Amino acid sequence: MAAGSTCDGVREGEGALELSAPGQRALVRLTYEAFLRSVSRDPGPWQGYAAETARDWLDLLIQAQPGTPRAVAEARATRALALIRGLLLDLLASDDPERITAAVHAGHWASTSTRT
Numbered sequence: 001m002a003a004g005s006t007c008d009g010v011r012e013g014e015g016a017l018e019l020s021a022p023g024q025r026a027l028v029r030l031t032y033e034a035f036l037r038s039v040s041r042d043p044g045p046w047q048g049y050a051a052e053t054a055r056d057w058l059d060l061l062i063q064a065q066p067g068t069p070r071a072v073a074e075a076r077a078t079r080a081l082a083l084i085r086g087l088l089l090d091l092l093a094s095d096d097p098e099r100i101t102a103a104v105h106a107g108h109w110a111s112t113s114t115r116t
Contacts, residue, residue, distance in 0.1 A: 019084075019088060020087075020088065020091055020097060020100065020101070022097075025091075025092065028088050028091075028092060029092055031053075032089060032092065034046050034049050035049060035050045035053065037049075038050040038051075054081070057077075057081050057084075058074065058077045058078065058081060061073075061076070061077035061080050061081060062074055062077045064077075065077070087100050087103060087104060
């Protein structure tokens with residue numbers, strides 16, 4: 001697949017990790033388990049994981065929008081992250097990659113409007 005193309009979920013750039021690939025499902029499941037554990041009453045060693053990973057993803061998604069006002073880029077990044085998380089969780093629950101892929105391709109990931 002060519003660099004920059006999208007297929008069956010999240011893929012961007014040469015050698016990128018395709019999060020929706022069947023071989024990645026165990027890693028995605030572990031990520032969600034750690035995320036939920038970190039926001040539980042007794043997070044143990046997972047304390048702060050959810051906040052840290054959210055900030056890491058948001059920073060990457062904001063950086064992918066050069067020239068966009070910070071508040072708009074942050075709002076779009078928040079929306080995109082929520083969509084990605086929701087779609088991956090739905091994929092884990094339903095094991096229906098065709099429906100999830102269709103949802104990815106039907107979405108408007110980054111509006112050209114400055115309104116959020």
